[in-house]
Amino acid sequence: MGKTLAEKILSEKSGSDARAGDIVIAPVDTVFAQDGTGPLAIKQFQASGFNRLANPSSTIFFLDHNVPTPTKELSNDHLLIREFARNCGACVSDVGEGICHEVISESYANPGDIIVGADSHTVTAGALCAFATGMGSTDIAIAFALGKTWFRVPPSIKVVVTGRFPKMVSAKDLILYLIGKIGADGATYMSLEFSGSTIDRMPISQRLTIANMTVEAGAKTGLFPSDEITQKYLENQGRGDKWRPLQPDADARYEQVIEIDASKLEPMVAKPHTVDNTATVTEVKGIRVHQVFIGTCTNGRLDDLAIVARILKGKKRHPDTRLLIAPASKEVLLGAIKAGYIRTLIQAGAIVLPPGCAACVGGHQGILGDGENCLSTANRNFKGRMGNPNAFIYLSSPATAAASAIDGVITDPRELP
Amino acid sequence: MKLKGKAHKFGDDISTDLIQPGRYNYLRSNLPELAKHVLEDADPNFASRVKQGDFIVAGKNFGLGSSREHAPTILKLAGVSAVLAKSVARIFFRNAINVGLPVLICDTDKINDGDELEIDLASGTISDLTSGIKLTSGKIPDVMLKILAEGGLVPYIKKYGDFRISRG
Numbered sequence: 001m002g003k004t005l006a007e008k009i010l011s012e013k014s015g016s017d018a019r020a021g022d023i024v025i026a027p028v029d030t031v032f033a034q035d036g037t038g039p040l041a042i043k044q045f046q047a048s049g050f051n052r053l054a055n056p057s058s059t060i061f062f063l064d065h066n067v068p069t070p071t072k073e074l075s076n077d078h079l080l081i082r083e084f085a086r087n088c089g090a091c092v093s094d095v096g097e098g099i100c101h102e103v104i105s106e107s108y109a110n111p112g113d114i115i116v117g118a119d120s121h122t123v124t125a126g127a128l129c130a131f132a133t134g135m136g137s138t139d140i141a142i143a144f145a146l147g148k149t150w151f152r153v154p155p156s157i158k159v160v161v162t163g164r165f166p167k168m169v170s171a172k173d174l175i176l177y178l179i180g181k182i183g184a185d186g187a188t189y190m191s192l193e194f195s196g197s198t199i200d201r202m203p204i205s206q207r208l209t210i211a212n213m214t215v216e217a218g219a220k221t222g223l224f225p226s227d228e229i230t231q232k233y234l235e236n237q238g239r240g241d242k243w244r245p246l247q248p249d250a251d252a253r254y255e256q257v258i259e260i261d262a263s264k265l266e267p268m269v270a271k272p273h274t275v276d277n278t279a280t281v282t283e284v285k286g287i288r289v290h291q292v293f294i295g296t297c298t299n300g301r302l303d304d305l306a307i308v309a310r311i312l313k314g315k316k317r318h319p320d321t322r323l324l325i326a327p328a329s330k331e332v333l334l335g336a337i338k339a340g341y342i343r344t345l346i347q348a349g350a351i352v353l354p355p356g357c358a359a360c361v362g363g364h365q366g367i368l369g370d371g372e373n374c375l376s377t378a379n380r381n382f383k384g385r386m387g388n389p390n391a392f393i394y395l396s397s398p399a400t401a402a403a404s405a406i407d408g409v410i411t412d413p414r415e416l417p
Numbered sequence: 418m419k420l421k422g423k424a425h426k427f428g429d430d431i432s433t434d435l436i437q438p439g440r441y442n443y444l445r446s447n448l449p450e451l452a453k454h455v456l457e458d459a460d461p462n463f464a465s466r467v468k469q470g471d472f473i474v475a476g477k478n479f480g481l482g483s484s485r486e487h488a489p490t491i492l493k494l495a496g497v498s499a500v501l502a503k504s505v506a507r508i509f510f511r512n513a514i515n516v517g518l519p520v521l522i523c524d525t526d527k528i529n530d531g532d533e534l535e536i537d538l539a540s541g542t543i544s545d546l547t548s549g550i551k552l553t554s555g556k557i558p559d560v561m562l563k564i565l566a567e568g569g570l571v572p573y574i575k576k577y578g579d580f581r582i583s584r585g
Binding site: 023025036037042043047049059065066071073074076077080117118119120122130131134135136137138139142145146148149150154184185188189218220274293361362363367382383384386387388389 | 426430432434435437439440443444445446447458475482483484485486487490504506507508511512515516517528536558559560569570574575579580582
């Protein structure tokens, strides 16, 4: 019997014949925490009696969730992280470098790697065929010290996507559709593994969007095959030597196979307050939007900003709709400046925020008022997520968000003049 | 070990954002203060109502969302002695065990808000002393039982120095 991608990577790393349901111990290639989870990880590392990292050069702290810091308490958390990293030799991706998941894909993740991070969206690196999964601070603290952790080998769901996306429909609409179909716990403990002709043509930026949101269906990891597109991405990032092909076996065993025809998809929107509460844009268009937020580890990449700039070029945001844009990383911001997107966006009335998680986590930079609606390109719309439990968050693609910023209401991007 | 306390019922999909609202992230290095806001957005009076030893009794997919371990940590600090749910999200499950907060999977529809419960962790039996019914929780992996038996992952690692896991 053949193996899924999850079984292949965990078998190779654990040196055993890892099958769904087995418990294995495997070394980790990269282990990280961010400014929200790092301080507790440091506390637990020290409480466990450790003072040395197993692999300092692949132990990374990302200062991304609250940057620059809005309170003295968070500033002190940053100080704690920097001091710990300095003493132990860990790497720090400091304020302004970007969101952990974006920097991990730009600079660290390779096919066949195991990556664990104290952040649920660690799954994003599955786009590069890394077995990447989120854990809590204590698990990460122990992985800092031992350089390994335990895994239950997940069973897999195969998602086969064929057909070409219609105009103004993209990966975000596909993953929202999938989550709406299987539910917020539809893939709990499982690996979601993507394949099919649409996936074979899909750029890494869109694969990252999909992998990022697999956790919103409860998945442990979301894996894409490592192919020529992966190879080209890694070459562009200066680590083409790290590429290797990796595909699931043809006779791998899946719990379920889901087939999606991309050509039949419409722009999708997740309504408050759960990600699986999805609708087509047709069903929700016209709903008033007080704030549009474009960015995050889901949709803050250069390809996303290119779509947004194309839609907003020569246009203005609606006077009653705030438009916040946060590039996912410094690399994205520099690319967007070079391509002229930032100028276009600012001329359209956007506020460009520094690279980081910005308004997504509810700590600063765009907290909603009571009764306000936000249309966001992020991955979560839970009650209170953006800092106010009396506000409402809708999720969409960058195209739908940009179109809605112009009209001030949820707008079907296919109907743009 | 037997636990005894009162059931506090919650619905489906209680996210870690509801358990530990992100607007209080600046309190993450002050856990007792953070614990005063536990579950605030799901039930503003929960933190003042919960008594030491009480239970969270929730629907499906409890703890979905963020990896913030602060969520199970402040539930425990607020007095919660176990979480009972129809199902729990993966990261929350691992985090709860790692901080020594037991999680029991059972048909929570059978339990009413305010019921007095007695839980035998060793056998996974839940006795509803108010209604007289008994429930059994689903099996959790052996490795997690061992971590829980030591009171969490920090004491487990301090004792063994490494993961001691048999395959299977």
